[in-house]
Amino acid sequence: MGKPSDLVQGTLDLLILKTILLEPKHGWAIAKRIQQASGEVLQVQQGSLYPALHRLEQQGWIKAKWAESETGRQAKFYALTAAGRKQLEAETANWNRLSAAIDLVVTEA
Amino acid sequence: MRFLAQLRMWALMLLARGTAASCLDAELRDHLERQTAENIAAGMSADDARYAALREFGNLALLRDQTRARWSWSQLEGLLRDVRYGVRTLARAPAFTSIAMVVMALGIGANVAMFTVIRSVLLKPLPYPDPDRLMMVYERDVVGDPDSMFNVVAGGMYAEWKQQNQTFQNLGLAGGFESNVSGAGGQLPEKLHGVNCTWNLLPLLGVKAALGRSFTADDDRWAANGTVMLTWGLWKRRFGGDPGILNQTVQINRRACTVIGVLPAWFVFPEDPAVQLLTPVYHEKPAERMASRGNHQFVVIGRLHPGVTAEQASTDLALIARRLHDAHLDEPIIGKSAVTRPLLDDMVVDARRPLYMLFAATGCMLLIVCLNVANLLVARGAALRREHAIRMALGGGGMRLLRAQLMESFLLCSGGGAAGLALAWAAIGWLAKARPDLSRVEAVHIDVPVVAFAVGLICLCALVAGVIGSRASRGEHMLTSLQESGRGSTMAHGRVRLRKALMTLEVALTVVLLVGAGLLLKSYQRLRSSDMGCTTSNVLTMRIALFGGRFGDRGERVNFFSDFLQKVRALPGVQAAGFVQAVPGQGFWGDGPFSIVEHPSLSVGQTDMAIYRWADPGYFAAMGIPVLRGRTFDDGKRLDKANEIVISKKFADRKLPGENPIGKHVRVDDRVLTIVGVVGDTRFAQSEEPAPMQYLPLYSGFPNHGSLVIRSSQDVDKFALPVE
Numbered sequence: 001m002g003k004p005s006d007l008v009q010g011t012l013d014l015l016i017l018k019t020i021l022l023e024p025k026h027g028w029a030i031a032k033r034i035q036q037a038s039g040e041v042l043q044v045q046q047g048s049l050y051p052a053l054h055r056l057e058q059q060g061w062i063k064a065k066w067a068e069s070e071t072g073r074q075a076k077f078y079a080l081t082a083a084g085r086k087q088l089e090a091e092t093a094n095w096n097r098l099s100a101a102i103d104l105v106v107t108e109a
Numbered sequence: 110m111r112f113l114a115q116l117r118m119w120a121l122m123l124l125a126r127g128t129a130a131s132c133l134d135a136e137l138r139d140h141l142e143r144q145t146a147e148n149i150a151a152g153m154s155a156d157d158a159r160y161a162a163l164r165e166f167g168n169l170a171l172l173r174d175q176t177r178a179r180w181s182w183s184q185l186e187g188l189l190r191d192v193r194y195g196v197r198t199l200a201r202a203p204a205f206t207s208i209a210m211v212v213m214a215l216g217i218g219a220n221v222a223m224f225t226v227i228r229s230v231l232l233k234p235l236p237y238p239d240p241d242r243l244m245m246v247y248e249r250d251v252v253g254d255p256d257s258m259f260n261v262v263a264g265g266m267y268a269e270w271k272q273q274n275q276t277f278q279n280l281g282l283a284g285g286f287e288s289n290v291s292g293a294g295g296q297l298p299e300k301l302h303g304v305n306c307t308w309n310l311l312p313l314l315g316v317k318a319a320l321g322r323s324f325t326a327d328d329d330r331w332a333a334n335g336t337v338m339l340t341w342g343l344w345k346r347r348f349g350g351d352p353g354i355l356n357q358t359v360q361i362n363r364r365a366c367t368v369i370g371v372l373p374a375w376f377v378f379p380e381d382p383a384v385q386l387l388t389p390v391y392h393e394k395p396a397e398r399m400a401s402r403g404n405h406q407f408v409v410i411g412r413l414h415p416g417v418t419a420e421q422a423s424t425d426l427a428l429i430a431r432r433l434h435d436a437h438l439d440e441p442i443i444g445k446s447a448v449t450r451p452l453l454d455d456m457v458v459d460a461r462r463p464l465y466m467l468f469a470a471t472g473c474m475l476l477i478v479c480l481n482v483a484n485l486l487v488a489r490g491a492a493l494r495r496e497h498a499i500r501m502a503l504g505g506g507g508m509r510l511l512r513a514q515l516m517e518s519f520l521l522c523s524g525g526g527a528a529g530l531a532l533a534w535a536a537i538g539w540l541a542k543a544r545p546d547l548s549r550v551e552a553v554h555i556d557v558p559v560v561a562f563a564v565g566l567i568c569l570c571a572l573v574a575g576v577i578g579s580r581a582s583r584g585e586h587m588l589t590s591l592q593e594s595g596r597g598s599t600m601a602h603g604r605v606r607l608r609k610a611l612m613t614l615e616v617a618l619t620v621v622l623l624v625g626a627g628l629l630l631k632s633y634q635r636l637r638s639s640d641m642g643c644t645t646s647n648v649l650t651m652r653i654a655l656f657g658g659r660f661g662d663r664g665e666r667v668n669f670f671s672d673f674l675q676k677v678r679a680l681p682g683v684q685a686a687g688f689v690q691a692v693p694g695q696g697f698w699g700d701g702p703f704s705i706v707e708h709p710s711l712s713v714g715q716t717d718m719a720i721y722r723w724a725d726p727g728y729f730a731a732m733g734i735p736v737l738r739g740r741t742f743d744d745g746k747r748l749d750k751a752n753e754i755v756i757s758k759k760f761a762d763r764k765l766p767g768e769n770p771i772g773k774h775v776r777v778d779d780r781v782l783t784i785v786g787v788v789g790d791t792r793f794a795q796s797e798e799p800a801p802m803q804y805l806p807l808y809s810g811f812p813n814h815g816s817l818v819i820r821s822s823q824d825v826d827k828f829a830l831p832v833e
Binding site: 026027028045046047050051053054055057058059060066073074075076 | 143
């Protein structure tokens with residue numbers, strides 16, 4: 001595996017929020033899920049993941065809870081809050097607009 | 110909703126910081142273990158799997174730090190850590206710390222003290238309601254005195270202004286007097302500064318009596334009973350703060366006055382902070398004196414109508430003065446115009462420039478102090494280079510190091526600043542004691558804005574010193590630092606250059622300050638050494654005034670003065686003694702018109718003026734003023750026979766140039782006096798040039814007050830008590 005592609009600036013929040021939309025997940029699972037869902041293209045570094053998670057938690061978009069995981073060990077699960085859901089919608093809309101715009105520029109040229 | 114969640118988080122982080130930290134560790138460990146487990150599942154050995162997971166993780170400590178930095182209290186926590194760390198580092202170098210703090214304390218203390226004085230004296234409004242509308246009014250272009258810009262006002266002029274002006278809500282008048290409060294109930298008699306004022310002056314200023322009542326229009330008439338108001342200080346000190354003093358009678362200048370009120374504690378008479386009692390002026394001064402247009406001796410304070418400017422008021426009053434002048438062209442000393450200026454400006458006019466100059470000097474000093482502390486920090490930076498390099502190598506960011514250095518300088522400055530504030534407080538206490546004559550000195554004290562100023566100063570100093578200090582350690586390579594300091598090598602070139610630049614700046618600033626201080630000293634020395642025109646060493650002066658009762662008669666006064674002087678001269682050790690209305694340096698006191706009988710009379714509306722002094726025959730010898738021509742007064746001539754006058758050299762040069770003044774006659778107040786002598790010039794104030802002066806004979810019996818002068822070869826202070 002070569003050097004993992006850098007995440008587009010500012011999209012990590014969106015990816016995290018989207019990943020835990022359906023069910024609460026712990027840090028490792030979030031990283032794995034993003035990796036899998038992107039077809040192994042996006043690799044989330046721990047150095048970015050945990051600061052991002054804690055920042056989102058401070059901002060009140062996600063909340064954390066210690067619970068028993070599938071292996072029977074205690075793990076910190078992150079879940080979306082109501083405010084987080086709204087933020088996800090806003091960021092998704094923003095992303096769609098942005099990616100469409102970039103697409104336009106790249107393909108037209 | 111989100112706000113609430115944030116608030117909850119915020120509180121949680123504050124209360125459960127410790128738990129949060131261990132939770133983070135657990136979370137990261139969990140992640141590491143899952144990664145290891147996955148690696149094993151992919152076929153690695155246990156050790157390999159763990160190393161691979163760790164490799165992927167990178168710097169675990171850094172990750173932990175970066176994550177914690179997202180927590181809401183982490184900024185504050187970092188700050189606290191920096192403070193703790195700074196205190197520890199400074200405590201390890203007590204010599205450096207104490208020197209830097211003392212230097213800072215001096216700089217900040219001097220500046221805070223100066224700022225306090227300037228703020229209180231120049232910037233703070235006067236303690237009266239709507240102080241901006243209070244104006245000081247002067248006569249201007251007084252005939253016979255062409256230089257008069259701000260001339261005190263005559264009663265006649267005031268009356269016209271008060272009646273005719275359109276710009277003032279009210280105009281009040283006041284004049285100072287020396288009051289003797291007679292002893293009662295075993296107390297010694299006392300000499301106090303008093304003020305005669307119109308009844309409307311206090312309401313105009315917005316001052317109400319704290320006890321009793323203020324003057325009314327009825328009190329302010331010649332026919333009224335005598336009334337007096339005491340200041341709070343006098344009431345507390347002399348009358349024990351007894352409210353029973355109201356309606357009691359006190360003897361002031363041998364006249365009975367009823368105490369009608371006590372002024373509030375905060376009240377200070379605007380023009381003279383030493384004033385301790387107030388009496389109504391129209392009761393104290395005879396009507397003809399108050400109606401005179403030539404007797405300039407009062408200050409006039411007015412309250413403008415809202416929205417009126419000082420210029421409009423000046424124009425208004427000037428017009429009235431002009432009309433009055435034109436209607437009395439034959440009068441010798443009448444004002445032709447008027448000028449007003451805000452009361453506050455008027456009170457601080459002499460203090461403003463020296464204060465700002467001193468402030469500039471202390472500001473300069475503060476800059477030197479900052480540079481000094483920066484220099485110390487640079488020097489210390491050299492000693493701490495190895496430590497900084499190690500911290501850098503372990504992952505300490507540049508910003509973190511800069512923050513730590515700034516914190517160190519901030520700690521130094523706030524320590525120094527706190528000491529400086531205490532210093533300033535002490536200095537201001539001393540100033541209030543040592544210079545009670547400084548106008549508004551009573552208003553000088555440290556308050557919230559001053560403390561805020563001090564805090565601002567501290568932050569500024571910390572920033573300047575810290576940033577300069579930390580510049581030294583930037584741009585050095587970590588590795589070379591480690592190697593160099595390992596070998597104990599000399600300082601890097603950049604550091605040396607910086608310190609050299611700092612030194613140059615400091616020397617330059619010091620030179621500026623020294624030149625300024627030198628100039629100040631020079632002018633002070635000139636002031637001290639200005640020739641007063643008389644002997645000033647081993648001379649004691651005491652002020653005396655006689656009032657009322659048996660001293661109402663001129664003969665009695667003459668007898669008293671000659672007996673008194675004889676007794677004083679008989680005291681063992683007294684070489685010479687004399688009596689004069691005011692000794693040189695004691696002030697202007699008064700001037701009066703005169704004419705020389707042998708000269709043609711001046712055209713109408715022109716007058717010669719000279720300062721006058723009543724003196725006894727022995728005064729010139731006692732004071733060491735040389736008799737240049739002729740002689741002093743004849744000691745045998747008393748009362749109306751005392752018809753001689755002595756003039757100063759300047760008087761002779763100006764008014765009788767090229768003539769022999771001896772034997773000429775001078776007309777003063779309708780009395781014709783013969784010039785018998787010319788004496789050396791003296792200065793009425795230390796900073797003023799000598800002015801023409803006429804000495805009138807004390808033994809004519811007119812004056813009732815003045816200064817006793819005693820010269821001795823011994824310490825003159827010991828005569829003070831026997832004379833009293």
